[in-house]
Amino acid sequence: MEHQEDYTHYNFxxxxxxxxxxYWFYGxxxxxxxxxxxxxxxxxxxxxxxxxxxxxxxxLSLPYSLGLDFRSYHGYELIxxxxxxxxxxxxRTEGFREGIKPILENFDELYRQSNEELMGYYKExxxxxxxxxxxxxxxxxxxxxxxxxxxxxxxxxxxxCGLGAVYCLFEDLCRELLNIDDKNPLFLKLLAGFDNKNLxxxxxxFGLSKRIKELGLVEAFSGNEKTxxxxxxxxxxxxxxxxxxxxxxxxxxxxxxxxxFFEYEPSWIEDPTPAIITLRQFLKYDTYRPDEIRPKLEIExxxxxxxxxxxxxxxxxxxxxILMNVAQKYxxxxxxxxxxxxSYCFALMRYLLLKIGARLVKAGTMDQxxxxxxxxxxxxxxxxxxxEVYRVQHNVNNHRRQWEENRKIVPxxxxxxxxxxxxxxxxxxxxxPLLTKVSIGEFVPPRPxxxxxxxxxxxxxxxxxxxxxxxxxxxxxxxxxxxxILVAPSTSGPWTAVFSLVKAVVIDRGGTLxxxxxxxxxxxxxxxxxxxxxxxxxxxxxxxxxDANVGAVYILN
Amino acid sequence: MxxxxxxxxxxxxxxxxxxxGKKCANLGEMLSxxxxxxxxxxxxxxxxxxFMEETGAxxxxxxxxxGFPDGLSxxxxxxxxSKRIYQIxxxxxxxxxxKEQVRANYQVLCRKGGTDNLSVAVRSAxxxxxxxQYETFLNIIGESEVFDKIVKVWSSAFNVPSVAAVSKExxxxxxxxxxxxxxxxxxxxxxxxxxxxxHPTSGDRSQIVIEGSWGMGESVVSGAVTPDLFVIDKDxxxxxEKVVGxxxxxxxxxxxxxxxxxxxxxxxxxxxxxxxxxxxIAELAMSLERHFGMPxxxxxxVDSRSSFPDNIYYMQTRxxxxxxxxxxxxxxLIDLMLSRMLGS
Numbered sequence: 001m002e003h004q005e006d007y008t009h010y011n012f013x014x015x016x017x018x019x020x021x022x023y024w025f026y027g028x029x030x031x032x033x034x035x036x037x038x039x040x041x042x043x044x045x046x047x048x049x050x051x052x053x054x055x056x057x058x059x060l061s062l063p064y065s066l067g068l069d070f071r072s073y074h075g076y077e078l079i080x081x082x083x084x085x086x087x088x089x090x091x092r093t094e095g096f097r098e099g100i101k102p103i104l105e106n107f108d109e110l111y112r113q114s115n116e117e118l119m120g121y122y123k124e125x126x127x128x129x130x131x132x133x134x135x136x137x138x139x140x141x142x143x144x145x146x147x148x149x150x151x152x153x154x155x156x157x158x159x160x161c162g163l164g165a166v167y168c169l170f171e172d173l174c175r176e177l178l179n180i181d182d183k184n185p186l187f188l189k190l191l192a193g194f195d196n197k198n199l200x201x202x203x204x205x206f207g208l209s210k211r212i213k214e215l216g217l218v219e220a221f222s223g224n225e226k227t228x229x230x231x232x233x234x235x236x237x238x239x240x241x242x243x244x245x246x247x248x249x250x251x252x253x254x255x256x257x258x259x260x261f262f263e264y265e266p267s268w269i270e271d272p273t274p275a276i277i278t279l280r281q282f283l284k285y286d287t288y289r290p291d292e293i294r295p296k297l298e299i300e301x302x303x304x305x306x307x308x309x310x311x312x313x314x315x316x317x318x319x320x321x322i323l324m325n326v327a328q329k330y331x332x333x334x335x336x337x338x339x340x341x342x343s344y345c346f347a348l349m350r351y352l353l354l355k356i357g358a359r360l361v362k363a364g365t366m367d368q369x370x371x372x373x374x375x376x377x378x379x380x381x382x383x384x385x386x387x388e389v390y391r392v393q394h395n396v397n398n399h400r401r402q403w404e405e406n407r408k409i410v411p412x413x414x415x416x417x418x419x420x421x422x423x424x425x426x427x428x429x430x431x432x433p434l435l436t437k438v439s440i441g442e443f444v445p446p447r448p449x450x451x452x453x454x455x456x457x458x459x460x461x462x463x464x465x466x467x468x469x470x471x472x473x474x475x476x477x478x479x480x481x482x483x484x485i486l487v488a489p490s491t492s493g494p495w496t497a498v499f500s501l502v503k504a505v506v507i508d509r510g511g512t513l514x515x516x517x518x519x520x521x522x523x524x525x526x527x528x529x530x531x532x533x534x535x536x537x538x539x540x541x542x543x544x545x546x547d548a549n550v551g552a553v554y555i556l557n
Numbered sequence: 558m559x560x561x562x563x564x565x566x567x568x569x570x571x572x573x574x575x576x577x578g579k580k581c582a583n584l585g586e587m588l589s590x591x592x593x594x595x596x597x598x599x600x601x602x603x604x605x606x607x608f609m610e611e612t613g614a615x616x617x618x619x620x621x622x623x624g625f626p627d628g629l630s631x632x633x634x635x636x637x638x639s640k641r642i643y644q645i646x647x648x649x650x651x652x653x654x655x656k657e658q659v660r661a662n663y664q665v666l667c668r669k670g671g672t673d674n675l676s677v678a679v680r681s682a683x684x685x686x687x688x689x690q691y692e693t694f695l696n697i698i699g700e701s702e703v704f705d706k707i708v709k710v711w712s713s714a715f716n717v718p719s720v721a722a723v724s725k726e727x728x729x730x731x732x733x734x735x736x737x738x739x740x741x742x743x744x745x746x747x748x749x750x751x752x753x754x755x756h757p758t759s760g761d762r763s764q765i766v767i768e769g770s771w772g773m774g775e776s777v778v779s780g781a782v783t784p785d786l787f788v789i790d791k792d793x794x795x796x797x798e799k800v801v802g803x804x805x806x807x808x809x810x811x812x813x814x815x816x817x818x819x820x821x822x823x824x825x826x827x828x829x830x831x832x833x834x835x836x837x838i839a840e841l842a843m844s845l846e847r848h849f850g851m852p853x854x855x856x857x858x859v860d861s862r863s864s865f866p867d868n869i870y871y872m873q874t875r876x877x878x879x880x881x882x883x884x885x886x887x888x889x890l891i892d893l894m895l896s897r898m899l900g901s
Contacts, residue, residue, distance in 0.1 A: 100894070319890055
């Protein structure tokens with residue numbers, strides 16, 4: 001194995017890591033070829049995210065899983081799921097009742113408290129005056145950010161694993177008692193009609209577009225100039241300044257939207273262009289109608305709940321209903337948590353780290369503020385110890401050179417001492433719903449009778465036909481036209497607004513509880529997930545037909 | 558050191574329920590977190606015990622029950638036993654040490670209320686919550702009346718349901734649990750009722766449901782009227798639903814005690830709460846739920862003699878019963894999960 005520079009001690013070493021562990025899968029969903037993590041993100045990821053899993057598995061006393069664990073392969077993620085020994089399994093089984101109970105009895109309140117806890121940290125950190133802090137105070141800020149990242153992952157995984165366990169029981173029972181699975185339209189209706197934080201942010205952006213009209217500023221937005229030019233144009237009029245004031249207030253509250261969740265990428269705070277693109281779309285096309293669609297979805301959901309309950313034996317109804325209600329929250333939480341967890345946390349980390357980076361540049365410790373993302377925490381502390389004297393540019397350079405090399409690597413999909421099928425079985429034995437329901441998605445069974453060009457899973461039911469629009473990254477969302485069918489690798493929080501514009505969505509990777517599926521249901525449009533080769537097979541402008549009910553996509557020309 | 562048989566609510570917290578009963582412990586806790594609660598005082602469970610021992614009531618009851626060596630066989634027998642125990646307890650005087658402490662505390666309340674004869678409520682407080690099982694007396698004026706009602710609350714530990722429950726367990730009725738008593742100034746309420754921080758039928762935790770009617774809250778609690786119904790969204794505090802109840806009767810204060818009156822026609826058709834009152838009640842209920850960490854079933858009243866927002870009072874709170882169902886459902890669901898895990 002060739003040398004890889006140590007960002008962390010979690011670097012993959014085939015000799016030792018495959019000694020007693022039979023497999024490691026390459027997690028292409030988080031680190032696509034060409035996009036390995038940079039050192040700081042990598043360090044936080046392998047130290048905190050997997051510990052979040054272990055925290056959840058231990059707190060919930062899960063008998064079937066120790067949580068996902070990671071190794072870093074040249075900045076790319078390798079994953080496996082730890083399975084408990086017989087002895088641990090026995091202990092965990094004894095503790096499971098008390099471990100899972102709070103989720104069943106008190107989810108809403110626990111979730112509210114956790115979000116409040118995180119928002120408390122964010123509020124405190126947002127107000128830190130980096131420019132006027134002492135170097136030592138900045139060391140403490142760095143430690144606070146690391147602790148925040150750890151806590152965020154703990155909360156994230158606790159709810160994910162806890163609700164996931166409940167959701168899986170519900171899905172199993174629906175299959176056994178009612179003969180419907182989670183791609184059944186009736187089942188999917190149960191998961192829609194819940195407001196979540198990303199939908200609320202979308203609504204606030206729409207509100208800001210209405211303010212543009214009220215203040216007579218539509219003309220200013222009609223061009224395509226860059227955000228800074230638009231802002232300096234708005235600064236010239238009183239109404240323009242008023243709108244900017246409202247927009248900036250909005251950003252300071254809800255602009256902590258990370259575009260990518262797998263790196264510290266600019267949020268709307270740093271570059272509000274994605275929000276401006278959405279605003280221009282709202283002004284140009286009158287397609288946003290959540291107030292018409294959402295109440296309808298809520299009614300449909302209630303009808304579906306009644307329908308499901310009426311099919312359950314009367315003496316089973318009382319506990320089945322509680323099971324259903326908690327399981328429904330899994331879908332809601334999968335979308336809602338992104339705002340409070342990854343999005344806000346990473347945006348805030350980037351915001352503060354860049355400011356610390358700028359201080360280090362000023363002190364002559366390194367060359368660019370962004371270099372801080374090429375340092376691991378120890379190196380940041382080393383720099384902050386005496387920035388006027390120390391230099392860490394050589395650390396940055398080494399890491400950057402290594403990272404550039406890593407970008408050229410295409411990791412093998414799998415490392416193992418067993419076959420890939422056996423390894424997949426072992427991975428899914430951990431019943432980790434994040435893999436099956438959200439990021440990777442379930443296996444799509446072949447259905448040659450449909451004669452479909454692409455086959456996936458039903459994320460949101462319905463049928464639609466229209467021109468395809470292949471979008472590979474959020475920065476290109478401005479190209480989407482009303483009536484398009486969006487085809488993308490996957491979607492996340494900042495993509496939400498585009499769902500009010502398109503007729504249907506097709507994504508390469510994701511399950512029934514992926515962002516695209518959840519938001520598609522809330523906007524009442526068909527979504528097919530997990531087609532794997534959507535963005536490679538479909539070209540922008542091609543007419544396609546989406547029959548989400550059976551998970552089929554047809555290329556018509 | 559004198560044993561404290563009487564303790565002001567200000568000195569009580571929720572963990573003191575074995576000492577003063579659930580209701581008093583919760584009232585003390587509510588007071589300590591700044592909820593609008595009328596400050597009163599509690600007679601401890603020890604006070605009830607002392608009364609039973611010192612007056613010989615316990616011994617007399619035991620002797621009487623020895624006439625039923627095989628326990629109580631049916632409801633008629635339970636009624637008979639309960640009636641006799643009421644007579645025994647009713648014939649006893651409260652021991653002077655308790656009387657003195659009650660007197661001193663009642664006088665403090667009177668002074669605060671600016672009157673010599675303050676009207677109070679005398680409420681039962683079991684160690685285990687049994688809503689509605691024991692007696693409560695409203696609009697009680699003057700020291701001797703208060704003493705009389707305290708004894709009546711104590712005897713209600715031996716009312717028919719309690720006697721029946723204890724003998725069904727195979728226990729001796731003589732060992733019936735002693736209970737606490739709460740004494741607090743009465744609120745002349747314009748409207749009163751209950752609030753649930755989870756929807757009582759659907760269990761939806763995102764909604765608050767308020768039921769209210771004219772006069773004192775007991776008419777809502779007992780189900781004597783069809784109350785007004787308000788459904789409030791927790792996140793936005795928006796009122797989602799308002800349903801006017803028929804509210805045919807109301808309970809109002811008489812000279813001593815309370816009486817039922819017809820509600821005038823025009824009031825029956827109007828809501829008993831304003832929007833701002835509804836929201837205030839909901840807000841307070843949410844802080845109760847947050848504090849106790851689970852859905853609450855609480856009683857509130859709107860004082861006719863003060864104005865918004867100082868007119869809203871909370872009379873008691875307890876975990877919402879639906880949560881108990883939820884608890885057993887949770888156990889059932891965990892059984893299912895476990896059997897699947899072990900089966901696979």
